[in-house]
Amino acid sequence: MEPSGPLPPEIYWRRRWLAIGAAVVALILVVWIVSALRGGGDDPSADAAAASSSLTSTTSATATGTAAPSDGAGSGGGGGGASGSASASASGTAAAAPAPGQCPDSSLAIKVSADKSTYPAGQEPEFGIVITNIGNTACDRDLGAGMQQVLVYTLDGQKRLWSNVDCYPNSTPDPRTLAPGEQAAFTVKWSGATSAPGCTAPRDPVGAGAYTVVGQLGNLRSSPEPFNLS
Incomplete structure:
Protein backbone atom coordinates (compact mmCIF):
# COMPACT_ATOMS: atom_id res chain seq x y z
CA MET A 1 0.00 0.00 0.00
CA GLU A 2 2.96 2.35 0.53
CA PRO A 3 3.70 4.31 -2.64
CA SER A 4 7.06 3.71 -4.29
CA GLY A 5 8.83 5.39 -7.14
CA PRO A 6 11.19 8.20 -7.97
CA LEU A 7 8.69 10.95 -6.82
CA PRO A 8 7.94 11.99 -3.23
CA PRO A 9 5.28 9.78 -1.48
CA GLU A 10 2.81 12.69 -1.01
CA ILE A 11 2.48 13.03 -4.79
CA TYR A 12 1.42 9.39 -5.10
CA TRP A 13 -1.04 9.75 -2.21
CA ARG A 14 -2.55 12.88 -3.83
CA ARG A 15 -3.00 10.99 -7.10
CA ARG A 16 -4.74 8.12 -5.24
CA TRP A 17 -7.18 10.49 -3.49
CA LEU A 18 -7.98 12.25 -6.76
CA ALA A 19 -8.74 8.89 -8.39
CA ILE A 20 -10.96 7.81 -5.49
CA GLY A 21 -12.84 11.15 -5.56
CA ALA A 22 -13.42 10.87 -9.30
CA ALA A 23 -14.77 7.34 -8.85
CA VAL A 24 -17.20 8.48 -6.13
CA VAL A 25 -18.47 11.37 -8.29
CA ALA A 26 -18.95 9.00 -11.24
CA LEU A 27 -20.90 6.54 -9.04
CA ILE A 28 -23.22 9.31 -7.77
CA LEU A 29 -23.81 10.48 -11.34
CA VAL A 30 -24.70 6.95 -12.47
CA VAL A 31 -27.17 6.50 -9.59
CA TRP A 32 -28.83 9.84 -10.38
CA ILE A 33 -29.18 8.97 -14.09
CA VAL A 34 -30.70 5.56 -13.28
CA SER A 35 -33.17 7.14 -10.87
CA ALA A 36 -34.22 9.75 -13.45
CA LEU A 37 -34.71 7.11 -16.16
CA ARG A 38 -36.91 5.05 -13.83
CA GLY A 39 -39.27 8.06 -13.62
CA GLY A 40 -39.15 9.03 -9.92
CA GLY A 41 -42.03 11.60 -9.52
CA ASP A 42 -44.38 9.42 -7.44
CA ASP A 43 -43.89 11.63 -4.40
CA PRO A 44 -46.37 10.71 -1.63
CA SER A 45 -45.86 14.08 0.06
CA ALA A 46 -46.75 15.87 -3.19
CA ASP A 47 -49.91 13.78 -3.53
CA ALA A 48 -50.89 14.61 0.05
CA ALA A 49 -50.34 18.31 -0.61
CA ALA A 50 -52.56 18.15 -3.71
CA ALA A 51 -55.34 16.44 -1.75
CA SER A 52 -55.11 19.05 0.98
CA SER A 53 -55.34 21.81 -1.59
CA SER A 54 -58.47 20.35 -3.17
CA LEU A 55 -60.14 20.08 0.23
CA THR A 56 -59.30 23.65 1.14
CA SER A 57 -60.69 25.02 -2.12
CA THR A 58 -64.20 23.75 -1.30
CA THR A 59 -64.59 26.13 1.60
Whole structure:
Protein backbone atom coordinates (compact mmCIF):
# COMPACT_ATOMS: atom_id res chain seq x y z
CA MET A 1 0.00 0.00 0.00
CA GLU A 2 2.96 2.35 0.53
CA PRO A 3 3.70 4.31 -2.64
CA SER A 4 7.06 3.71 -4.29
CA GLY A 5 8.83 5.39 -7.14
CA PRO A 6 11.19 8.20 -7.97
CA LEU A 7 8.69 10.95 -6.82
CA PRO A 8 7.94 11.99 -3.23
CA PRO A 9 5.28 9.78 -1.48
CA GLU A 10 2.81 12.69 -1.01
CA ILE A 11 2.48 13.03 -4.79
CA TYR A 12 1.42 9.39 -5.10
CA TRP A 13 -1.04 9.75 -2.21
CA ARG A 14 -2.55 12.88 -3.83
CA ARG A 15 -3.00 10.99 -7.10
CA ARG A 16 -4.74 8.12 -5.24
CA TRP A 17 -7.18 10.49 -3.49
CA LEU A 18 -7.98 12.25 -6.76
CA ALA A 19 -8.74 8.89 -8.39
CA ILE A 20 -10.96 7.81 -5.49
CA GLY A 21 -12.84 11.15 -5.56
CA ALA A 22 -13.42 10.87 -9.30
CA ALA A 23 -14.77 7.34 -8.85
CA VAL A 24 -17.20 8.48 -6.13
CA VAL A 25 -18.47 11.37 -8.29
CA ALA A 26 -18.95 9.00 -11.24
CA LEU A 27 -20.90 6.54 -9.04
CA ILE A 28 -23.22 9.31 -7.77
CA LEU A 29 -23.81 10.48 -11.34
CA VAL A 30 -24.70 6.95 -12.47
CA VAL A 31 -27.17 6.50 -9.59
CA TRP A 32 -28.83 9.84 -10.38
CA ILE A 33 -29.18 8.97 -14.09
CA VAL A 34 -30.70 5.56 -13.28
CA SER A 35 -33.17 7.14 -10.87
CA ALA A 36 -34.22 9.75 -13.45
CA LEU A 37 -34.71 7.11 -16.16
CA ARG A 38 -36.91 5.05 -13.83
CA GLY A 39 -39.27 8.06 -13.62
CA GLY A 40 -39.15 9.03 -9.92
CA GLY A 41 -42.03 11.60 -9.52
CA ASP A 42 -44.38 9.42 -7.44
CA ASP A 43 -43.89 11.63 -4.40
CA PRO A 44 -46.37 10.71 -1.63
CA SER A 45 -45.86 14.08 0.06
CA ALA A 46 -46.75 15.87 -3.19
CA ASP A 47 -49.91 13.78 -3.53
CA ALA A 48 -50.89 14.61 0.05
CA ALA A 49 -50.34 18.31 -0.61
CA ALA A 50 -52.56 18.15 -3.71
CA ALA A 51 -55.34 16.44 -1.75
CA SER A 52 -55.11 19.05 0.98
CA SER A 53 -55.34 21.81 -1.59
CA SER A 54 -58.47 20.35 -3.17
CA LEU A 55 -60.14 20.08 0.23
CA THR A 56 -59.30 23.65 1.14
CA SER A 57 -60.69 25.02 -2.12
CA THR A 58 -64.20 23.75 -1.30
CA THR A 59 -64.59 26.13 1.60
CA SER A 60 -64.88 29.16 -0.65
CA ALA A 61 -67.31 27.66 -3.17
CA THR A 62 -70.82 29.09 -3.46
CA ALA A 63 -73.67 26.68 -2.71
CA THR A 64 -76.13 26.18 -5.55
CA GLY A 65 -79.07 23.89 -6.05
CA THR A 66 -82.80 23.49 -5.67
CA ALA A 67 -84.95 22.79 -2.67
CA ALA A 68 -85.93 19.17 -2.37
CA PRO A 69 -89.41 18.08 -1.23
CA SER A 70 -89.75 18.10 2.52
CA ASP A 71 -91.44 16.11 5.25
CA GLY A 72 -94.62 17.97 6.20
CA ALA A 73 -94.15 20.83 3.71
CA GLY A 74 -97.41 21.12 1.78
CA SER A 75 -98.14 17.44 2.27
CA GLY A 76 -99.84 17.43 5.64
CA GLY A 77 -96.89 15.68 7.31
CA GLY A 78 -95.08 12.50 6.35
CA GLY A 79 -91.56 11.70 5.25
CA GLY A 80 -90.74 13.00 1.77
CA GLY A 81 -87.66 15.11 1.12
CA ALA A 82 -84.36 14.74 -0.66
CA SER A 83 -85.04 11.06 -0.38
CA GLY A 84 -82.98 8.03 -1.35
CA SER A 85 -82.67 4.28 -1.11
CA ALA A 86 -79.70 4.46 1.27
CA SER A 87 -80.35 3.81 4.95
CA ALA A 88 -78.06 4.98 7.73
CA SER A 89 -79.50 2.88 10.54
CA ALA A 90 -77.60 -0.11 11.80
CA SER A 91 -80.30 -2.40 10.44
CA GLY A 92 -81.16 -0.35 7.38
CA THR A 93 -81.04 -1.31 3.73
CA ALA A 94 -77.89 -1.12 1.61
CA ALA A 95 -76.92 2.34 0.38
CA ALA A 96 -77.41 3.18 -3.28
CA ALA A 97 -74.11 3.08 -5.17
CA PRO A 98 -73.42 5.57 -7.95
CA ALA A 99 -74.18 4.39 -11.47
CA PRO A 100 -71.26 3.31 -13.69
CA GLY A 101 -69.44 6.32 -15.08
CA GLN A 102 -70.55 8.68 -12.31
CA CYS A 103 -68.14 10.18 -9.83
CA PRO A 104 -67.39 7.99 -6.80
CA ASP A 105 -68.18 8.85 -3.20
CA SER A 106 -64.47 9.50 -2.63
CA SER A 107 -64.60 12.64 -4.81
CA LEU A 108 -67.55 14.15 -2.91
CA ALA A 109 -68.18 15.55 0.55
CA ILE A 110 -71.57 15.95 2.23
CA LYS A 111 -72.53 18.23 5.10
CA VAL A 112 -75.90 18.59 6.84
CA SER A 113 -76.98 21.30 9.26
CA ALA A 114 -80.10 22.47 11.07
CA ASP A 115 -81.24 26.03 10.36
CA LYS A 116 -81.69 26.60 14.13
CA SER A 117 -80.02 25.22 17.21
CA THR A 118 -83.37 24.90 19.04
CA TYR A 119 -86.93 24.45 17.75
CA PRO A 120 -89.91 25.30 19.96
CA ALA A 121 -92.80 22.87 20.21
CA GLY A 122 -94.84 22.72 17.01
CA GLN A 123 -92.12 24.12 14.75
CA GLU A 124 -90.78 21.83 12.02
CA PRO A 125 -86.98 21.56 11.88
CA GLU A 126 -85.44 22.38 8.51
CA PHE A 127 -82.20 20.70 7.48
CA GLY A 128 -79.80 21.89 4.79
CA ILE A 129 -77.68 19.44 2.80
CA VAL A 130 -74.60 20.61 0.88
CA ILE A 131 -72.78 18.27 -1.51
CA THR A 132 -69.32 19.39 -2.65
CA ASN A 133 -66.99 18.10 -5.37
CA ILE A 134 -63.66 17.80 -3.54
CA GLY A 135 -61.94 16.20 -6.54
CA ASN A 136 -59.64 17.82 -9.07
CA THR A 137 -61.86 17.28 -12.11
CA ALA A 138 -65.48 17.97 -13.08
CA CYS A 139 -67.78 15.24 -11.78
CA ASP A 140 -71.15 13.88 -12.98
CA ARG A 141 -73.53 12.54 -10.33
CA ASP A 142 -77.25 12.01 -9.89
CA LEU A 143 -78.17 14.18 -6.89
CA GLY A 144 -81.89 13.52 -7.19
CA ALA A 145 -84.15 13.00 -4.21
CA GLY A 146 -83.93 9.25 -4.70
CA MET A 147 -80.18 9.27 -4.06
CA GLN A 148 -80.15 11.33 -0.85
CA GLN A 149 -81.19 10.60 2.71
CA VAL A 150 -81.54 12.64 5.89
CA LEU A 151 -81.77 10.84 9.23
CA VAL A 152 -82.48 11.92 12.81
CA TYR A 153 -80.95 10.05 15.75
CA THR A 154 -80.90 10.34 19.51
CA LEU A 155 -78.00 12.48 20.72
CA ASP A 156 -75.82 9.44 21.42
CA GLY A 157 -76.45 8.15 17.90
CA GLN A 158 -77.74 4.80 19.19
CA LYS A 159 -81.37 5.08 18.12
CA ARG A 160 -82.63 5.98 14.66
CA LEU A 161 -85.80 8.05 14.90
CA TRP A 162 -86.63 9.19 11.38
CA SER A 163 -85.55 9.16 7.75
CA ASN A 164 -87.05 11.14 4.92
CA VAL A 165 -87.14 8.03 2.70
CA ASP A 166 -89.18 5.84 5.03
CA CYS A 167 -92.70 6.89 4.07
CA TYR A 168 -92.36 8.99 0.91
CA PRO A 169 -89.54 7.68 -1.32
CA ASN A 170 -88.83 9.74 -4.42
CA SER A 171 -86.87 8.39 -7.40
CA THR A 172 -86.91 11.51 -9.61
CA PRO A 173 -83.37 11.90 -11.02
CA ASP A 174 -81.42 15.16 -10.86
CA PRO A 175 -78.14 14.68 -12.81
CA ARG A 176 -75.54 17.34 -12.06
CA THR A 177 -72.06 18.18 -13.32
CA LEU A 178 -70.03 19.66 -10.48
CA ALA A 179 -66.79 21.48 -11.21
CA PRO A 180 -63.95 21.09 -8.68
CA GLY A 181 -65.00 22.89 -5.50
CA GLU A 182 -68.59 23.43 -6.71
CA GLN A 183 -71.47 22.76 -4.35
CA ALA A 184 -75.13 21.76 -4.66
CA ALA A 185 -77.51 22.62 -1.81
CA PHE A 186 -80.88 21.11 -0.84
CA THR A 187 -83.33 21.47 2.07
CA VAL A 188 -85.60 19.01 3.87
CA LYS A 189 -88.21 19.64 6.56
CA TRP A 190 -89.10 17.18 9.29
CA SER A 191 -92.59 17.01 10.78
CA GLY A 192 -91.17 15.95 14.14
CA ALA A 193 -92.62 12.42 14.09
CA THR A 194 -90.82 9.09 14.12
CA SER A 195 -90.71 6.74 11.13
CA ALA A 196 -89.40 3.29 10.23
CA PRO A 197 -88.15 1.79 6.94
CA GLY A 198 -91.11 1.12 4.68
CA CYS A 199 -93.32 3.26 6.94
CA THR A 200 -94.39 0.07 8.71
CA ALA A 201 -94.55 1.50 12.25
CA PRO A 202 -96.82 4.15 13.83
CA ARG A 203 -95.50 7.71 13.56
CA ASP A 204 -95.24 9.12 17.06
CA PRO A 205 -94.30 12.72 17.96
CA VAL A 206 -90.71 13.09 19.16
CA GLY A 207 -90.49 14.73 22.57
CA ALA A 208 -88.31 17.60 23.75
CA GLY A 209 -84.61 16.85 23.97
CA ALA A 210 -81.30 16.88 22.13
CA TYR A 211 -80.88 15.02 18.83
CA THR A 212 -78.54 14.75 15.86
CA VAL A 213 -79.14 14.85 12.11
CA VAL A 214 -77.02 13.01 9.51
CA GLY A 215 -76.99 13.34 5.72
CA GLN A 216 -76.15 10.51 3.33
CA LEU A 217 -75.47 10.21 -0.40
CA GLY A 218 -74.73 6.67 -1.56
CA ASN A 219 -72.32 5.29 1.04
CA LEU A 220 -71.09 8.79 1.88
CA ARG A 221 -72.21 10.08 5.29
CA SER A 222 -71.90 13.48 6.92
CA SER A 223 -70.82 14.16 10.46
CA PRO A 224 -73.74 14.27 12.91
CA GLU A 225 -75.06 17.77 13.60
CA PRO A 226 -76.78 18.40 16.97
CA PHE A 227 -80.04 20.30 17.46
CA ASN A 228 -82.71 20.59 20.14
CA LEU A 229 -86.49 20.30 20.43
CA SER A 230 -87.99 22.28 23.30
